[in-house]
Amino acid sequence: MKKLVLFLIFTLLFTFTAKAEKSEFIEISADFAGVYNIESGEMIYSKNSNTVIYPASLVKIMTSTLALEYYDKKSDFDVTVTETALSTLKGNDINLEAGEKVSFYDLVAAISVGGANDAALVIAENVAGSVDAFVDMMNDKAKELGANNTHFDNPTGFHSPKMYTTIEDMAKICAWAYKNKEFMTLSSMTEYKIPATNTHKERTLTNSNLLLDPAHWLRHYLEGAKGMNAGSTAEAGYTLATVYDNDGQTNIVIIAGGKINGWDYYYFDDAKKLIEYTSVSFEYRDLVPRDKPVADIQVNFGKNSDHVLLTTESGITALLPEGVTDDEITTSFEITKKSFNAPVIKGERWGTLTAYYNGEAVGTVPLVTQNNIKRDWFLYFSGCISSFFAHDTVKGVLWLLLSIAFLLLVLMTMIVYFRRQRELERLRQEKLKKLNRARRTVRSNSE
Numbered sequence: 001m002k003k004l005v006l007f008l009i010f011t012l013l014f015t016f017t018a019k020a021e022k023s024e025f026i027e028i029s030a031d032f033a034g035v036y037n038i039e040s041g042e043m044i045y046s047k048n049s050n051t052v053i054y055p056a057s058l059v060k061i062m063t064s065t066l067a068l069e070y071y072d073k074k075s076d077f078d079v080t081v082t083e084t085a086l087s088t089l090k091g092n093d094i095n096l097e098a099g100e101k102v103s104f105y106d107l108v109a110a111i112s113v114g115g116a117n118d119a120a121l122v123i124a125e126n127v128a129g130s131v132d133a134f135v136d137m138m139n140d141k142a143k144e145l146g147a148n149n150t151h152f153d154n155p156t157g158f159h160s161p162k163m164y165t166t167i168e169d170m171a172k173i174c175a176w177a178y179k180n181k182e183f184m185t186l187s188s189m190t191e192y193k194i195p196a197t198n199t200h201k202e203r204t205l206t207n208s209n210l211l212l213d214p215a216h217w218l219r220h221y222l223e224g225a226k227g228m229n230a231g232s233t234a235e236a237g238y239t240l241a242t243v244y245d246n247d248g249q250t251n252i253v254i255i256a257g258g259k260i261n262g263w264d265y266y267y268f269d270d271a272k273k274l275i276e277y278t279s280v281s282f283e284y285r286d287l288v289p290r291d292k293p294v295a296d297i298q299v300n301f302g303k304n305s306d307h308v309l310l311t312t313e314s315g316i317t318a319l320l321p322e323g324v325t326d327d328e329i330t331t332s333f334e335i336t337k338k339s340f341n342a343p344v345i346k347g348e349r350w351g352t353l354t355a356y357y358n359g360e361a362v363g364t365v366p367l368v369t370q371n372n373i374k375r376d377w378f379l380y381f382s383g384c385i386s387s388f389f390a391h392d393t394v395k396g397v398l399w400l401l402l403s404i405a406f407l408l409l410v411l412m413t414m415i416v417y418f419r420r421q422r423e424l425e426r427l428r429q430e431k432l433k434k435l436n437r438a439r440r441t442v443r444s445n446s447e
Contacts, residue, residue: 026277028270031237031257035278036171038178038250040319040362044278049167052149053256056239057115057208057231058170059157062138064112064186065177067104067123070137075105075182085125086118091158093118100199110194112186114205115231117156124155131155145172159233167254174228174241174252184243187227188212210268211242220268222275228252238267246279249319281322287329287355287363288316294333294353294367302342303376308369310335313347316355316363330356333367344373 026045032053035045043049068075083098094110096102096118102110104126110119124134131154138152147169153160165173177183186192190213194203207213209230210220228241238258244251253274258267292312299308335351351367 026273028255028273029259029266030255030270032167033253033255033270033274034167034171035274036175036252036254037278037282037319038175038252039248041175042319042362043168043171044251044282044319045274046167049171050149052164052166054159054233054236055150055157055163055165055170056159056233056236056256057157057229058165058239058241058254058256059152059155059163060111060115060120060231061170061177061183061187061229061241062141062152062173063120063123063134063155064108065180065183066134066138066141067108067127068180068182070127071104075103075108077104078102079104079107079122079126081118081122082125085122085131088131088154089118089121091117091156094194094203094205095200096122097199100197102194102197106194108182109186109189109192110203110205112183112229113189113192113207115208115229116205117158120155120157141176142169142173145176147172157231157233159235167256170241170254170256171252174243174254177228178243178250178252184227187229190215209240209242210265211271220265220272222272225271225275232258238265240267240271242271244275244279246275249279249282249284251275251278282319283322284317285320285324285329286315286317288312288331288353288365290315292353295335295351297335297340297350299344299373300341301375302344303374305371305373308340308344308371308373310350310367311370312353313349313366313368316353316365318355318357318362320357320362324357328358330359332356335367342373342375344369344371346370346372 028047031048032051033045033047034043034049036042037044078101081096081098081100081102086096086098092115094114094116096116102119102122104123107119107123110116111123121131124131128134128137134155135152138155139150142150142152147165150165150169150173151163153163187207187209190207192205194205196202207230209225209228210216211222211225212227214221222244224244224246226243226245228243230238230240230242232238236256238255238260240253240255240258242253244253253271255267255270258265258270260266290312293309294312295310297308297310299306331353333351333353337348337350346369348369349366350369352364353367354361354364356362
């Protein structure tokens with residue numbers, strides 16, 4: 001059974017590539033890459049970004065941010081390292097010892113700056129009570145963020161065939177981590193010193209993300225790059241996530257399956273290429289202005305007005321490739337309000353307008369009413385009465401009542417008719433009796 005599970009996992013990992021996207025813009029050596037724009041929430045560059053991959057050290061982005069989020073800025077306390085936390089340690093570490101007391105913040109720094117697997121395990125146990133429970137938290141957070149093709153198996157990134165993700169899923173996780181200022185501050189540091197503890201002298205940690213380090217100015221350093229993570233495993237290749245802010249255009253560059261050759265770290269070169277390309281090849285375009293007239297809607301029972309104009313509540317601006325023509329931009333609107341009766345309050349949201357680039361939605365804005373319309377109560381009550389009597393149920397009831405009234409009228413008419421006939425017959429009989437009596441009297445007198 002265990003072999004079957006492993007076989008299925010490997011099948012998933014190495015065959016889930018049907019939707020792999022071909023690079024159309026720029027050639028890089030890494031097998032997988034993506035550039036995610038924070039402001040638009042869109043991937044603006046993709047290379048095999050939906051292919052399932054091993055995450056390697058990128059896992060630590062989730063570990064650090066989740067721990068910081070859990071304590072929510074209450075990180076000024078010591079954590080005691082336990083043997084149970086270190087029992088599954090594999091890979092990179094900073095020689096933490098059972099019984100050692102290290103501040104929570106220093107441990108997160110050890111993960112974010114130094115890539116320390118032992119610190120990740122200690123933090124996981126401290127936050128959730130056990131490493132396995134923390135991994136459950138990681139998977140729950142991934143689902144919450146919409147990273148549905150991601151599964152974590154440990155908080156360190158040490159290779160596990162059961163741990164996988166995609167570039168697009170990592171973009172969602174990185175975008176969430178970017179909002180955590182403590183994580184971005186720590187992961188942007190090129191060096192961090194952990195003070196001496198009760199069992200160990202001072203430690204100096206060095207960040208593996210060479211884009212951040214001015215000491216590598218000759219080749220890899222890139223001014224403006226910030227934070228995230230860099231690492232590798234034999235199975236995943238070299239991985240990198242970093243942030244670049246270009247005059248308000250904030251992009252997250254994510255690479256997996258990166259390559260090196262001796263001292264040539266090609267995956268950092270790839271990142272710089274992608275940053276340069278996306279910084280100069282994309283621009284913000286104003287697609288729809290604010291207060292753009294969109295629809296004129298008829299309003300019932302309005303006083304002095306029977307219609308209201310809907311306009312855009314705000315404009316739509318989108319990050320698009322340079323050179324996009326107006327013909328490639330289209331819009332459509334939808335009215336979401338179900339009825340259009342006065343009164344109308346200015347600024348009410350009655351619909352939405354969506355802008356599309358080459359058929360893909362790039363922005364949506366509410367449609368709002370442009371003026372107040374009071375209710376004409378005479379028209380309103382007249383309309384209510386007309387509407388009441390126009391309703392099919394009411395019509396049915398009225399027809400039923402009219403039918404019953406007609407039947408009653410016919411019945412009463414028949415009753416009156418028969419009563420009158422009986423009365424006429426009675427009078428006729430009495431008249432005959434009188435006539436017979438009169439005859440008998442005349443006959444008696446003649447005798």
